[in-house]
Amino acid sequence: MSLTGVLDDHALSRYRALLDAEDAAFDELEHDCEDGRRDHFESDLATWQHALRAKLTFLREIGLFPDEPI
Secondary structure: OOOOOOOOHHHHHHHHHHHHHHHHHHHHHHHHHHHOOHHHHHHHHHHHHHHHHHHHHHHHHOOOOOOOOO
């Protein structure tokens, strides 16, 4: 696998921040399901999807996630 970017402290810090954002968004989504908060679910689902897309985009940019499905 060839990397288009470099895995340095900055890249790892950025990835950690993206993971944390995705985790926090998923936690909110999980609480919506557990607590029956349908009024928050759609908004929190969109927030989680955005966080997931941001993480996948970053992984594509540094060459660690393929553009094509595996």
